[in-house]
Amino acid sequence: MTTAAPEPKGNMGQPVPRYDAVAKVTGRATYASDTPLANPAYAFLVTSAIAKGRIDGFDLADARRVRGVIEIFTHENAPKLKESKLFSNGGYASTTIQPLKSADIAHDGQIIAVVVADSYEAAREAAYRVKVNYAAAMPAATFDSPGATAAAAKGQNGQFKEDPRVGDFARAFDEAEVKLTAAYETPTQHHNPMELFATSCAWTGDDLVIYEPSQYVHGLKNGVAGQLGIDADKVRVVNPYVGGAFGSKGSMTPRTAIIAGIARRLNRPVKLVPTRDQGFTIATYRAETRHEIQLGASRDGRLLALRHEGMEVSSRPDPYCVGGTKTTTRLYACANVDSLVSIVRADRNTPGFMRSPPEVPYLFALESAMDELAVKLAMDPIELRRINDTANEPIDGKPYTSRSLMACFDAGARAFGWSQRSPAPGSMSDGDWLVGYGCAATCYPTQMAPAAARVRLQRDGRTRVEIAGHEIGNGAYTVIAQAAAERLGVPLEKVTVHIGDSDLPPAPVAGGSNSTASTCSAVMMVCDKVRQRLFRALLPNEGLADRAKETVGIGQTPATQAARSGQPLDRDKAFEALGADVVEDYGEWKPDGAPLDSFHAMHQGQMRMVGGDKMKGAIAYAFGAEFVEVRVNRFTHEIRAPRLVGAFAAGRIMNPRTARSQLMGGLIWGMSSALLESTEIDARTARYVNDNFADYLVPVNADVTDVKVIMLPEQDHRINPAGVKGLGELANVGTNAAVCNALYHATGQRIRKLPARLENIEI
Amino acid sequence: MPDKSGSRHHGFDRRTFMAGAAGSALAPLTARAAAQDARSPVVQDPVLPVDVTLRVNGEDRHLRIDARTTVLDALREHLGLTGSKKGCDHGQCGACTVLIGDRRVVSCLTLALSAEGREITTIEGLASGERLHPMQQAFIDQDAFQCGYCTPGQIMSAVACVKEGHAGSEADIREYMSGNICRCAAYPNIVAAVKQAAPEIMRG
Numbered sequence: 001m002t003t004a005a006p007e008p009k010g011n012m013g014q015p016v017p018r019y020d021a022v023a024k025v026t027g028r029a030t031y032a033s034d035t036p037l038a039n040p041a042y043a044f045l046v047t048s049a050i051a052k053g054r055i056d057g058f059d060l061a062d063a064r065r066v067r068g069v070i071e072i073f074t075h076e077n078a079p080k081l082k083e084s085k086l087f088s089n090g091g092y093a094s095t096t097i098q099p100l101k102s103a104d105i106a107h108d109g110q111i112i113a114v115v116v117a118d119s120y121e122a123a124r125e126a127a128y129r130v131k132v133n134y135a136a137a138m139p140a141a142t143f144d145s146p147g148a149t150a151a152a153a154k155g156q157n158g159q160f161k162e163d164p165r166v167g168d169f170a171r172a173f174d175e176a177e178v179k180l181t182a183a184y185e186t187p188t189q190h191h192n193p194m195e196l197f198a199t200s201c202a203w204t205g206d207d208l209v210i211y212e213p214s215q216y217v218h219g220l221k222n223g224v225a226g227q228l229g230i231d232a233d234k235v236r237v238v239n240p241y242v243g244g245a246f247g248s249k250g251s252m253t254p255r256t257a258i259i260a261g262i263a264r265r266l267n268r269p270v271k272l273v274p275t276r277d278q279g280f281t282i283a284t285y286r287a288e289t290r291h292e293i294q295l296g297a298s299r300d301g302r303l304l305a306l307r308h309e310g311m312e313v314s315s316r317p318d319p320y321c322v323g324g325t326k327t328t329t330r331l332y333a334c335a336n337v338d339s340l341v342s343i344v345r346a347d348r349n350t351p352g353f354m355r356s357p358p359e360v361p362y363l364f365a366l367e368s369a370m371d372e373l374a375v376k377l378a379m380d381p382i383e384l385r386r387i388n389d390t391a392n393e394p395i396d397g398k399p400y401t402s403r404s405l406m407a408c409f410d411a412g413a414r415a416f417g418w419s420q421r422s423p424a425p426g427s428m429s430d431g432d433w434l435v436g437y438g439c440a441a442t443c444y445p446t447q448m449a450p451a452a453a454r455v456r457l458q459r460d461g462r463t464r465v466e467i468a469g470h471e472i473g474n475g476a477y478t479v480i481a482q483a484a485a486e487r488l489g490v491p492l493e494k495v496t497v498h499i500g501d502s503d504l505p506p507a508p509v510a511g512g513s514n515s516t517a518s519t520c521s522a523v524m525m526v527c528d529k530v531r532q533r534l535f536r537a538l539l540p541n542e543g544l545a546d547r548a549k550e551t552v553g554i555g556q557t558p559a560t561q562a563a564r565s566g567q568p569l570d571r572d573k574a575f576e577a578l579g580a581d582v583v584e585d586y587g588e589w590k591p592d593g594a595p596l597d598s599f600h601a602m603h604q605g606q607m608r609m610v611g612g613d614k615m616k617g618a619i620a621y622a623f624g625a626e627f628v629e630v631r632v633n634r635f636t637h638e639i640r641a642p643r644l645v646g647a648f649a650a651g652r653i654m655n656p657r658t659a660r661s662q663l664m665g666g667l668i669w670g671m672s673s674a675l676l677e678s679t680e681i682d683a684r685t686a687r688y689v690n691d692n693f694a695d696y697l698v699p700v701n702a703d704v705t706d707v708k709v710i711m712l713p714e715q716d717h718r719i720n721p722a723g724v725k726g727l728g729e730l731a732n733v734g735t736n737a738a739v740c741n742a743l744y745h746a747t748g749q750r751i752r753k754l755p756a757r758l759e760n761i762e763i
Numbered sequence: 764m765p766d767k768s769g770s771r772h773h774g775f776d777r778r779t780f781m782a783g784a785a786g787s788a789l790a791p792l793t794a795r796a797a798a799q800d801a802r803s804p805v806v807q808d809p810v811l812p813v814d815v816t817l818r819v820n821g822e823d824r825h826l827r828i829d830a831r832t833t834v835l836d837a838l839r840e841h842l843g844l845t846g847s848k849k850g851c852d853h854g855q856c857g858a859c860t861v862l863i864g865d866r867r868v869v870s871c872l873t874l875a876l877s878a879e880g881r882e883i884t885t886i887e888g889l890a891s892g893e894r895l896h897p898m899q900q901a902f903i904d905q906d907a908f909q910c911g912y913c914t915p916g917q918i919m920s921a922v923a924c925v926k927e928g929h930a931g932s933e934a935d936i937r938e939y940m941s942g943n944i945c946r947c948a949a950y951p952n953i954v955a956a957v958k959q960a961a962p963e964i965m966r967g
Contacts, residue, residue, distance in 0.1 A: 002904070002905070003905075003955065004904065004905045004906040004907075004952055004955065005906070017903050017904070017906070018903070018906065020911065021902075021903040022895070022903070023911075024908055024911030024914050025886075025895065025899040025900075025902045025903055025908075025914060025918060026846070026886065026887070026889075026890060026895070026899065027844075027845070027846020027847070027885065027886035027887050027915045028846070028887075029911055030845065031845075031848070031912060033839075033845075033849070034839070034845035036843060067811075119829050120836055120840060121829040121831045121832060121836075122829070125831075192946060193910070193912075193946055194848070194850045194856065194858055194910065194912040194913045194944065194945070194946050195848070195850070195910070195912045196849060196850065241910070241911060241912075242910060243848070243910050243911070243912025244909075244910040244912055244946050244947060245910075246946075273849060275852060276850070276851040276852065276853065276855075276856075471910075472910055473908075473909030473910030473911065473947045474909070475909075657906050658906070658909075660906075661906050661909055661947075661949060661952065662909065664948070664949075664951060664952075665909060665947045665948040665949060668948035668950065669948060672948075692851065692853060692855060693850075693851050693853070693855035693856050693944060694853070694855045698944060698946060699948060699950070700941040700942075700943075700944060700950075701936070701937045701938075701940040701941045701943070701945075701950045701953060701954065702937045702938050702941040703950075704937070704948070704950040704951060705937070706951075707951050
């Protein structure tokens with residue numbers, strides 16, 4: 001065992017190397033834009049230079065003169081597309097702003113023309129020669145901009161049903177011995193996956209194949225079919241590898257149907273590789289948020305009153321919000337809770353999910369406030385969390401299916417050396433560097449959605465698993481192969497996994513950290529069906545009564561019992577008895593509590609995700625505790641975060657190697673969010689200023705020195721058959737607050753607005 | 764930056780290209796132009812295709828391409844070598860890193876014409892048949908990637924980092940691997956992989 005491949009503890013799976021490792025280190029892994037096309041035309045986007053107004057006209061003469069240009073599509077001649085509803089409103093789209101439909105411009109960087117040429121170079125040159133005459137209007141950029149409007153999220157966003165509240169917050173806060181009121185802000189952030197938002201579309205007759213990095217191939221397939229007005233069976237989305245996504249590739253963006261329509265018009269495959277800066281406006285982002293937290297506590301640290309008000313920016317037409325109060329109002333024991341989420345509409349592209357969408361901004365606020373309260377109480381911040389730890393969430397009183405928060409704090413504190421911390425701010429230093437230790441809780445809801453799989457087992461053990469899951473770096477290939485190998489009792493190297501193709505049985509979006517739980521539960525179920533057929537061949541004396549009982553759900557046949565138990569199968573004997581060499585089965589799995597229309601919706605690219613706070617009679621979250629050491633140079637104010645330690649419990653860990661990597665990457669994401677990342681918006685023009693990798697800061701290797709990941713074994717039988725909570729979005733939640741809490745400890749200065757940068761340090 | 768050693772023999776590098784743009788010293792380019800009199804002093808329409816021979820992974824590959832084609836686009840769009848990735852097209856992310864000679868180069872900022880006659884090594888040329896290069900194996904052993912998109916660039920950069928003598932300490936590796944962004948943030952594992960592979964690579 002190495003650092004990269006930790007020893008499995010408890011119920012964890014083996015830390016086997018990634019299924020797709022050789023493909024990825026040899027350059028053989030084919031990402032969307034790597035797929036060869038026969039005689040492709042190259043598309044290049046022209047995007048709006050204003051955020052609000054109209055296009056008065058184009059001058060395309062110069063552009064058309066570029067040798068190799070085939071056609072230039074604007075709203076005047078673009079293929080007509082049907083509208084698609086927002087994903088949260090029963091549709092598929094990340095935005096209802098449909099470019100190339102009219103002369104209207106709704107946001108900076110909106111697609112306003114597509115140049116298609118025989119070569120990439122010609123398309124690019126012609127795109128730069130497109131002249132646009134705008135009638136510009138004054139846009140509202142963000143909070144406080146003239147023209148921006150605010151309203152409660154409840155009632156306008158279908159997924160935000162309720163502002164959680166319980167008890168009498170106003171009175172309890174009024175009467176509390178210790179009070180804290182504090183405001184926090186988080187910035188606009190862009191996912192910036194390494195892979196650009198590429199799309200290639202190729203038609204064969206009436207059949208369309210789309211090569212596009214997608215976290216939801218069945219959603220994209222159905223969404224594009226709807227926009228083109230064709231049968232979804234005519235559309236196939238292929239992407240065996242996604243070059244990072246982090247939420248940005250979860251719902252359909254407008255570019256896909258546009259490129260598909262153009263390819264149909266030209267009767268030629270069309271390849272689009274947008275630029276990095278275009279990615280800032282043709283896809284989604286994490287919107288900026290504002291928060292006010294009020295905490296009331298007794299002198300001994302018990303929370304008596306908690307209020308969380310959040311405000312989030314969205315676009316003019318779309319009521320997108322993340323609404324993290326569902327989590328922050330339930331994290332600690334507190335009898336009197338109030339909350340409110342509002343959406344502020346501005347002239348911006350529609351935001352969307354970005355890694356841990358609700359929890360990142362909302363827990364930054366809550367976990368910063370908890371640290372501030374601990375200071376007011378002169379109490380260790382870990383002890384404050386211990387005093388308010390709870391087995392039941394306070395809003396509806398439902399029990400957590402499992403909750404290892406304090407075990408994580410204890411394990412993390414030991415590994416970090418928390419006991420070495422001297423509590424007074426500014427009391428620790430090393431030469432010119434002020435040293436600060438900070439910590440925060442992290443959590444993420446356990447979510448699952450219906451999924452289908454097909455499994456084929458051959459007599460020699462070769463196994464083929466088909467499920468339209470997504471490899472976004474999450475280790476999907478690997479954990480699916482492990483689940484099948486384990487369940488069927490075949491060697492791992494005999495298993496082949498086919499994912500990332502909408503012709504395969506549908507799986508949900510690879511988002512909300514539901515992927516491993518959903519796909520592995522479905523694959524395990526279908527493996528059991530395969531086992532059942534083999535056991536049935538071995539145990540032929542299955543009574544009719546047994547079968548009848550099983551059909552009506554009041555009993556199990558011996559074959560079913562054997563299949564679902566861990567009973568080993570003599571494969572050779574079973575195949576002999578069956579008189580066949582191959583068994584193949586298909587099955588559809590849905591989690592407890594999924595609605596009746598789940599499977600129907602699944603086939604239409606609509607997922608019915610359940611879990612988190614929406615379970616009946618329980619609430620399911622993964623938890624962790626994060627510790628950060630920061631160093632602030634007392635003269636230059638340079639900030640470094642040389643040590644990050646996270647301890648996590650997330651149900652069954654399928655593969656400690658891939659899990660550790662995801663958690664480690666998450667910790668670094670969190671550090672980056674706290675110290676580096678911010679999309680700057682020009683308030684006058686509502687345009688993004690730093691839309692490239694030189695100016696939008698993300699960590700490089702030199703920014704990261706020591707990251708330690710601790711995984712605690714945890715068994716949870718109530719969540720799903722795989723026992724998996726999901727951890728892709730667990731680690732980057734608490735880090736924001738942990739970093740700022742450490743900065744307070746180092747300097748005595750409380751940072752309530754992210755990111756914390758040297759120019760914000762006033763010591 | 765492209766390795767300029769030997770460029771005089773091939774008659775085309777960035778400097779002569781810049782000078783050519785000002786109206787002189789473009790003879791080598793026009794001499795290869797598809798539909799151009801070699802003796803003509805007229806500056807060629809840059810859109811006209813140009814013949815170029817690139818030596819990639821030990822093989823000469825003849826291409827007729829737009830003179831503005833980068834090494835990256837030549838590899839990906841014209842030679843079917845899609846291992847090198849486009850992450851920014853601005854030299855900011857390192858996903859397109861290849862070796863030209865022994866030197867790591869961001870292929871998105873290198874014109875294909877300027878690489879003529881040089882030895883270009885891409886991720887596809889690193890393994891010996893099915894036997895992985897030690898750096899590839901180390902990336903697997905240390906789980907030095909997640910989504911894998913930056914990985915070809917990281918590995919090419921890592922090989923050069925070792926050969927440059929910049930893998931002597933973890934701090935050095937971190938510094939000299941900082942031209943390659945990994946958004947999944949596999950950085951500590953990348954450092955471990957470079958450390959693992961370095962001795963074997965230095966032994967040759």
